[in-house]
Amino acid sequence: MTTELSADAPSGLLEQARKDYQDLAGRGLSLNLTRGKPAPEQLDLSADLLSLPAGRHTAADGTDVRNYGGLQGLLEIREIFADVLQVPVGQLLAAGNSSLELMHDCLVHALLSVLPGAESRWVDQERIAFLCPVPGYDRHFALCERFGIEMIPVPMTAEGPDMAVVERLVAEDPAVKGIWCVPKYSNPDGVCYSDATVARLAAMSAAAPDFRIFWDNAYAAHHLTDEPAEIADLLAACAEAGNPDRAFVFGSTSKITAAGAGVAFFGSSPANVQWLLGNNAKRSIGPDKVNQLRHAMFLRDADGVRAHMERQRALLQPKFEMVARILETELGGTGLARWTDPKGGYFVTLEVPDGCAKEVVRRAAEAGIVLTPAGATHPYGDDPRDATIRIAPSYPGLAELEQAIEGLAVCVRLVGYEQQAA
Amino acid sequence: MTTELSADAPSGLLEQARKDYQDLAGRGLSLNLTRGKPAPEQLDLSADLLSLPAGRHTAADGTDVRNYGGLQGLLEIREIFADVLQVPVGQLLAAGNSSLELMHDCLVHALLSVLPGAESRWVDQERIAFLCPVPGYDRHFALCERFGIEMIPVPMTAEGPDMAVVERLVAEDPAVKGIWCVPKYSNPDGVCYSDATVARLAAMSAAAPDFRIFWDNAYAAHHLTDEPAEIADLLAACAEAGNPDRAFVFGSTSKITAAGAGVAFFGSSPANVQWLLGNNAKRSIGPDKVNQLRHAMFLRDADGVRAHMERQRALLQPKFEMVARILETELGGTGLARWTDPKGGYFVTLEVPDGCAKEVVRRAAEAGIVLTPAGATHPYGDDPRDATIRIAPSYPGLAELEQAIEGLAVCVRLVGYEQQAA
Numbered sequence: 001m002t003t004e005l006s007a008d009a010p011s012g013l014l015e016q017a018r019k020d021y022q023d024l025a026g027r028g029l030s031l032n033l034t035r036g037k038p039a040p041e042q043l044d045l046s047a048d049l050l051s052l053p054a055g056r057h058t059a060a061d062g063t064d065v066r067n068y069g070g071l072q073g074l075l076e077i078r079e080i081f082a083d084v085l086q087v088p089v090g091q092l093l094a095a096g097n098s099s100l101e102l103m104h105d106c107l108v109h110a111l112l113s114v115l116p117g118a119e120s121r122w123v124d125q126e127r128i129a130f131l132c133p134v135p136g137y138d139r140h141f142a143l144c145e146r147f148g149i150e151m152i153p154v155p156m157t158a159e160g161p162d163m164a165v166v167e168r169l170v171a172e173d174p175a176v177k178g179i180w181c182v183p184k185y186s187n188p189d190g191v192c193y194s195d196a197t198v199a200r201l202a203a204m205s206a207a208a209p210d211f212r213i214f215w216d217n218a219y220a221a222h223h224l225t226d227e228p229a230e231i232a233d234l235l236a237a238c239a240e241a242g243n244p245d246r247a248f249v250f251g252s253t254s255k256i257t258a259a260g261a262g263v264a265f266f267g268s269s270p271a272n273v274q275w276l277l278g279n280n281a282k283r284s285i286g287p288d289k290v291n292q293l294r295h296a297m298f299l300r301d302a303d304g305v306r307a308h309m310e311r312q313r314a315l316l317q318p319k320f321e322m323v324a325r326i327l328e329t330e331l332g333g334t335g336l337a338r339w340t341d342p343k344g345g346y347f348v349t350l351e352v353p354d355g356c357a358k359e360v361v362r363r364a365a366e367a368g369i370v371l372t373p374a375g376a377t378h379p380y381g382d383d384p385r386d387a388t389i390r391i392a393p394s395y396p397g398l399a400e401l402e403q404a405i406e407g408l409a410v411c412v413r414l415v416g417y418e419q420q421a422a
Numbered sequence: 423m424t425t426e427l428s429a430d431a432p433s434g435l436l437e438q439a440r441k442d443y444q445d446l447a448g449r450g451l452s453l454n455l456t457r458g459k460p461a462p463e464q465l466d467l468s469a470d471l472l473s474l475p476a477g478r479h480t481a482a483d484g485t486d487v488r489n490y491g492g493l494q495g496l497l498e499i500r501e502i503f504a505d506v507l508q509v510p511v512g513q514l515l516a517a518g519n520s521s522l523e524l525m526h527d528c529l530v531h532a533l534l535s536v537l538p539g540a541e542s543r544w545v546d547q548e549r550i551a552f553l554c555p556v557p558g559y560d561r562h563f564a565l566c567e568r569f570g571i572e573m574i575p576v577p578m579t580a581e582g583p584d585m586a587v588v589e590r591l592v593a594e595d596p597a598v599k600g601i602w603c604v605p606k607y608s609n610p611d612g613v614c615y616s617d618a619t620v621a622r623l624a625a626m627s628a629a630a631p632d633f634r635i636f637w638d639n640a641y642a643a644h645h646l647t648d649e650p651a652e653i654a655d656l657l658a659a660c661a662e663a664g665n666p667d668r669a670f671v672f673g674s675t676s677k678i679t680a681a682g683a684g685v686a687f688f689g690s691s692p693a694n695v696q697w698l699l700g701n702n703a704k705r706s707i708g709p710d711k712v713n714q715l716r717h718a719m720f721l722r723d724a725d726g727v728r729a730h731m732e733r734q735r736a737l738l739q740p741k742f743e744m745v746a747r748i749l750e751t752e753l754g755g756t757g758l759a760r761w762t763d764p765k766g767g768y769f770v771t772l773e774v775p776d777g778c779a780k781e782v783v784r785r786a787a788e789a790g791i792v793l794t795p796a797g798a799t800h801p802y803g804d805d806p807r808d809a810t811i812r813i814a815p816s817y818p819g820l821a822e823l824e825q826a827i828e829g830l831a832v833c834v835r836l837v838g839y840e841q842q843a844a
Contacts (some may be wrong), residue, residue, distance in 0.1 A: 139707075258712060259707075282561075
């Protein structure tokens, strides 16, 4: 998506788009494409969780999962996800129901206690900055904003963030303490980091001794094709490159089992794991181990996760295919849009002509189709080209999704041709 | 427990104690009285939780509890605990599995974002101090220590903290931002705050505009007699006194249902609730609502909680009675000890002669009886009189408990008579 979008608008196209939009607005739709939420049918795949662990309350090692303790999380659930998340089981923690919480807490602890390798708490430093590959995930950016962490956008490429830019900024600026990465099927553009990108991230020199890669592997097992993407093992690469403490790996079952009642994971070097455990020991007397046992019984092993994700794919793939088909039918050849064709994950990125995204989202909302706010994919909500729209096809049913994407296409034509006519 | 402990040691008592200790040490015991953990039999009372919510996944208001969202927590579980915790349901949040986490996070958010009424973030202030009624809960103190919050001990009385001291410190020192309170069946000495104490806490003038009472109502429903203690409604008292934002109320089902897999609660003024929700919205996409539904189905209503706590009492009361009986038999009239007779909660406080607590704990450990470290009941682990020992009778079975308390009594006689002989 690098060439400029443009088109000669043959006469009549704008008129037709206006007429189509009038029809659309008259239909009284109420559709929502904002959030990457699993659909009820996806959650039904984990219905067994709702009556587990049945009578059982003892973990494999004899732990009574109902009682206090066990800060690391249950071994059996960590064993399953060690494989999925590419983290040695001894360096993987199983926690509560949200990996976003773990990212938040890692920032909090880095702000308020000294990270391995750090000279002082982040809160005692004049300026803290994070690199933000764009487009990216709005909740990562919201965490930075909430803690006054400066965000520096870095362009994405088909192989991950533009590493020449990343390397320069990380090497030169000691205030750059971190980078947000969604390395597999990235949010929102579905990019998988290449091996070269992972190797460069692991090996690059950093001005900050406490530089961290926030590796949000949210879609590790969330494939949409027969050829599951594999990414290189960042944690191992960092260790090999002599930067063992550089990577914080996050993941969860939120989009595997239940979005609000899953299990989240943190993996890192032994030093970082001890640092987080030490901080967590002040905060908690242990995670919900009953839920961890419930998940271990339900998923069984890494193969169980893969089989389960095939069932998820069977529900999701038709939605992504429908989005691609409608966008091609309605916008193909117009020169008004480009879109991604993700091989996994939860999103499609729609790129419209510069200066059009906000207006497309506004017109869609007026017609009853709620989209993620334009700009949300960029730090401070500021997409400088105003061109990126994130589509989340997972939640609506197929019929609703069809209406929503057709309606969205109408809005793109309307706004695009209006701009050309202006 | 205010008069000085002392005794004339008739000759032979030390010799007998030494002999008893030698017998004790020879028995090869391995007993643990350290933590206020529920016993397995108590957890069995909530066995039904392990197969709930069965097939159900919809809350009363139609929310799909499996999916993201619902930061406030499910209405049905908040309705049950609004009554128990004396918080209007609209001002009560249901969260994760730990109220300690909520206390930690309130400190974090106060450090890193501006509290209602505050002039700046706590982290930007030179000095932050909390009042710590002693004896108190070591995990409260550990939170202060972890964040560099200065702790100022305040003596406990039979009606709660010594309010003359509290009022003076809070009125005079703008760095005093908070006080830790366990208002009902306090940890460890089982004190219930009197109505006068609650009224004075609510109405006293504070030099800090952002002064907060951390009201850890951990034992709100945890009675051991037929006359359940009632405490005054702090939140209402604060509002009436014109200090509506003064109280943070915490509670959980950890010692009601499952210690590691319960539901925690936060209640406060509308402004504070909005403040916490706003901060939580950056951290999480919602708590585990499946677990909240599970609890609401199991407990049903406030009466259900009361009935359940009667069953808990049936298991706990004999243990507390046994502790009192053995202490009376073994130490009554020796002048070597005083102990509390709590009407609820989880602990008995044993007071030994000044300078003896650490040594008693050490001798007990050598004989295979692990006690909470002496000093843990005081900030920085420093009990200036070295006289307080916390006994946690809930976890061991009756036979083990009997051995442990008898052994402890031997250690008290040994150390006490040794001191007198020295």
